[in-house]
Amino acid sequence: MTRPSDPLSGQAPTLYEVAPRDGLQNEAASIPTAAKIAFIDRLSQAGLPAIEVTAFVRADRVPQLADAEAVVAGITRRPGTRYSALVPNLEGLERAAAAGLAEVAVLSASSETFSRRNVNQSVDESIATCGAVARAADAAGIRVRAYLSTAFGCPFEGDVPVERVVALAARLADLGVFEVAVSDTIGVAHPGQVRRVLTALVQVLPVDRLALHFHDTRGMAVANVLAAIDYGIRTFDASAGGLGGCPFAPGSSGNVATESLIYLLNGLGYRMGVRADEVAAAGTSLEPHVRGRIVAVRHRPA
Amino acid sequence: MTRPSDPLSGQAPTLYEVAPRDGLQNEAASIPTAAKIAFIDRLSQAGLPAIEVTAFVRADRVPQLADAEAVVAGITRRPGTRYSALVPNLEGLERAAAAGLAEVAVLSASSETFSRRNVNQSVDESIATCGAVARAADAAGIRVRAYLSTAFGCPFEGDVPVERVVALAARLADLGVFEVAVSDTIGVAHPGQVRRVLTALVQVLPVDRLALHFHDTRGMAVANVLAAIDYGIRTFDASAGGLGGCPFAPGSSGNVATESLIYLLNGLGYRMGVRADEVAAAGTSLEPHVRGRIVAVRHRPA
Numbered sequence: 001m002t003r004p005s006d007p008l009s010g011q012a013p014t015l016y017e018v019a020p021r022d023g024l025q026n027e028a029a030s031i032p033t034a035a036k037i038a039f040i041d042r043l044s045q046a047g048l049p050a051i052e053v054t055a056f057v058r059a060d061r062v063p064q065l066a067d068a069e070a071v072v073a074g075i076t077r078r079p080g081t082r083y084s085a086l087v088p089n090l091e092g093l094e095r096a097a098a099a100g101l102a103e104v105a106v107l108s109a110s111s112e113t114f115s116r117r118n119v120n121q122s123v124d125e126s127i128a129t130c131g132a133v134a135r136a137a138d139a140a141g142i143r144v145r146a147y148l149s150t151a152f153g154c155p156f157e158g159d160v161p162v163e164r165v166v167a168l169a170a171r172l173a174d175l176g177v178f179e180v181a182v183s184d185t186i187g188v189a190h191p192g193q194v195r196r197v198l199t200a201l202v203q204v205l206p207v208d209r210l211a212l213h214f215h216d217t218r219g220m221a222v223a224n225v226l227a228a229i230d231y232g233i234r235t236f237d238a239s240a241g242g243l244g245g246c247p248f249a250p251g252s253s254g255n256v257a258t259e260s261l262i263y264l265l266n267g268l269g270y271r272m273g274v275r276a277d278e279v280a281a282a283g284t285s286l287e288p289h290v291r292g293r294i295v296a297v298r299h300r301p302a
Numbered sequence: 303m304t305r306p307s308d309p310l311s312g313q314a315p316t317l318y319e320v321a322p323r324d325g326l327q328n329e330a331a332s333i334p335t336a337a338k339i340a341f342i343d344r345l346s347q348a349g350l351p352a353i354e355v356t357a358f359v360r361a362d363r364v365p366q367l368a369d370a371e372a373v374v375a376g377i378t379r380r381p382g383t384r385y386s387a388l389v390p391n392l393e394g395l396e397r398a399a400a401a402g403l404a405e406v407a408v409l410s411a412s413s414e415t416f417s418r419r420n421v422n423q424s425v426d427e428s429i430a431t432c433g434a435v436a437r438a439a440d441a442a443g444i445r446v447r448a449y450l451s452t453a454f455g456c457p458f459e460g461d462v463p464v465e466r467v468v469a470l471a472a473r474l475a476d477l478g479v480f481e482v483a484v485s486d487t488i489g490v491a492h493p494g495q496v497r498r499v500l501t502a503l504v505q506v507l508p509v510d511r512l513a514l515h516f517h518d519t520r521g522m523a524v525a526n527v528l529a530a531i532d533y534g535i536r537t538f539d540a541s542a543g544g545l546g547g548c549p550f551a552p553g554s555s556g557n558v559a560t561e562s563l564i565y566l567l568n569g570l571g572y573r574m575g576v577r578a579d580e581v582a583a584a585g586t587s588l589e590p591h592v593r594g595r596i597v598a599v600r601h602r603p604a
Contacts, residue, residue: 190569191528219562223525260521267492
């Protein structure tokens with residue numbers, strides 16, 4: 001087994017906070033815009049370096065995020081925090097640009113069935129869309145990250161071949177996105193699989209253009225991050241309070257909790273400048289709106 | 303960092319199932335004896351190689367386990383499964399022997415305050431008790447495992463020095479117990495700490511005399527097992543459905559779920575002959591008695 005990097009070598013990891021988008025898109029409750037804004041501001045004040053604050057999607061598809069413009073207009077931008085939003089297409093990019101965001105995320109998938117159900121496009125069509133968005137974003141001076149969904153398994157098709165994931169990640173990287181977030185949309189990945197996928201991925205992409213996005217459906221997410229650290233990966237998606245899921249992926253559950261990753265990474269000796277207790281408090285502030293959905297993770301101060 | 307062993311080298315791990323004891327001792331509900339017996343029989347039928355079925359303790363201290371004799375008498379012993387019980391003293395050992403058990407577990411701790419509150423003895427006194435039980439058990443042909451509680455942190459004293467853990471583990475091993483279960487009673491351990499503790503422990507004890515016992519309070523337990531596998535540890539405590547905690551340890555929560563460890567270890571390529579779906583079904587069968595306490599872990603067939 002290859003372990004190219006020692007956990008304490010290289011830079012401290014970057015946590016990419018997805019709760020305001022990946023977390024709240026999956027909540028049945030309609031959360032007041034003011035509560036979202038306060039939540040995001042608490043997350044940035046906790047020291048998180050990157051926050052995906054919403055998605056510019058069709059309100060009839062994801063009514064939970066219909067207030068995207070109001071959310072972006074309402075937050076207080078903290079110097080040192082990057083703010084991003086998911087944009088499924090050129091229309092979304094135009095809305096994000098109009099809202100004054102300097103970073104967006106686009107979406108592709110590793111399996112045809114999920115791609116059809118999630119974005120109503122084939123995988124090839126979704127990559128073409130990502131490319132069109134990436135070109136327009138580049139012209140507008142906006143940075144683009146790309147999600148590669150269902151990279152560790154599809155809720156409809158099951159196993160996804162490693163070679164397909166590697167090939168799709170390379171195609172997305174070739175579009176000029178700054179990083180590809182290889183995503184376990186439904187939370188089936190385990191550390192053995194993470195090692196196999198990363199052994200192949202790091203052959204074709206530099207580690208600083210890869211991020212990993214884990215859901216915790218089977219309780220493997222923290223262990224998966226531990227496995228990935230050994231391969232030099234240094235960007236991990238996480239969600240305050242463990243909120244999350246995917247409305248178009250049956251069986252998915254919450255993203256890995258940001259608090260848990262801070263505890264893991266601090267314990268490995270990394271100092272990231274993110275306060276776990278403040279992240280936890282931000283998550284808890286949403287509890288009245290998402291009753292019972294906040295992961296009860298305990299903390300020492302970061 | 304030292305990584306003495308490759309995950310796929312050496313023997314397949316042994317799961318030591320603790321839900322009937324460590325899980326149910328912490329439940330407020332009084333669970334019918336027949337439900338416990340059916341639960342244990344489902345666990346053995348799932349292929350688990352070792353089950354701690356109860357504790358022979360004072361009914362006024364742990365009323366949840368007052369039916370210890372009836373539980374042991376009622377279960378159907380599956381060839382290939384070891385059955386054990388916790389015994390805090392010679393009286394407990396006598397009851398276990400009378401019940402026909404060939405294996406027991408004794409209890410010590412890494413911190414004075416917890417030892418006082420848990421067994422009403424100093425650490426030295428508890429080790430003396432372990433020694434007395436071990437000698438009597440040896441004379442009776444009964445195998446003994448020793449727990450070393452609060453080895454990664456104490457709910458009253460906080461941090462526990464690694465040197466103390468190593469010294470106490472060695473003292474327990476010298477009593478002739480077949481293994482020392484180094485235990486994170488309150489779930490504060492993280493993989494960085496596991497690596498530090500194991501780096502020291504494997505200098506003084508062979509890996510096949512060490513077991514690890516993790517609670518999942520902060521979501522680190524699966525990652526801790528992944529870290530420990532790299533050090534050659536091959537016995538891990540786990541609890542079906544993630545039941546557990548400690549009535550005398552404030553802030554503790556459930557043991558790592560057996561289903562999660564099966565998923566992790568199968569994913570690493572180990573074949574243990576334990577059926578995760580059957581373990582999950584056993585846990586779910588208790589749900590009416592421990593409402594809301596079963597970890598919802600999803601599985602592929604093992």
